[in-house]
Amino acid sequence: MGNKKLRVACYGARGAYTYEAMEKQFGNREKEVIFCPLFEDVVKAVREGQADYGVVPMENSSTGGITEVYDLIQHYDCAIVGEQMVKIEHVLLGVPGATLDDIDTVYSHPQGFAQCREFFMEKRNWKQQPYFSTAQSAEKVAREGKKNQAAVASRTAGRLYGLQVLKDAIAFNSSNYTRFFIIGPAMEIADDADKITLVLSVRHESGALYHVLGYFFYGGMNMTHLESRPIKGKPFEYFFHIDVMGKLRNPANAQTLRGIESMSTYFKILGNYPSYTHKEES
């Protein structure tokens, strides 16, 4: 890439959780950040070359896989070049001077509402208004300046957009983490890459997935995530998105994957990248 400034497509806005993940990945590098209001805008920007990399959330420890992102990466044929993990601590934000009693409408990303489900069970007369990222929700509430409006977002977003915390720690799971993919137009295998993401489908017959997964067991490759996604045009057939610990440069791992490929009706490796745990330990 020479000395050209890095262009990174980031979901949301400054103060979004994805922005935190982006800073963890690229913080020390000079970059131009292209903010995208939709996940699809991020993936498209990477595919069409407006950005060198993109950052999107893909899995949450309370609510599970963010399935739309899996479908988009597959549809736009992007590669995974890294991952990051961010601790998510949602707060309820309102305009200065507002109290909980003033609120009747709340804005957030649907993930924000899902992760605070129990808090909102008690607020049945509040309207939950799905919006873009949590940060854009905070910005909207600040910009409109109405006492009846609140946002579910981070404390950082509140500080950034001049809102006050009406209620702290509103997520139902205090150990709430989100995993993010760093995507690119093509695979990049760093020396410390230790995790592989791949997509496959198998014949529609008994034992087909069992046989495929058996290869991981016999090859000693620890599977860390499995997500099944419907295949468009083939009702009740699935793409399996699989994360396993391993290295494509390790001949034994490569051999295991070749075995799996031979058992699959569709097989594509999306990336081999340094895992979050690996980075934390090093």
Ligand SMILES: O=C(O)C(=O)Cc1ccccc1
């Ligand atoms: O909206 C954001 O801030 C995001 O980055 C998406 C998201 C929303 C809620 C939890 C984790 C990620």
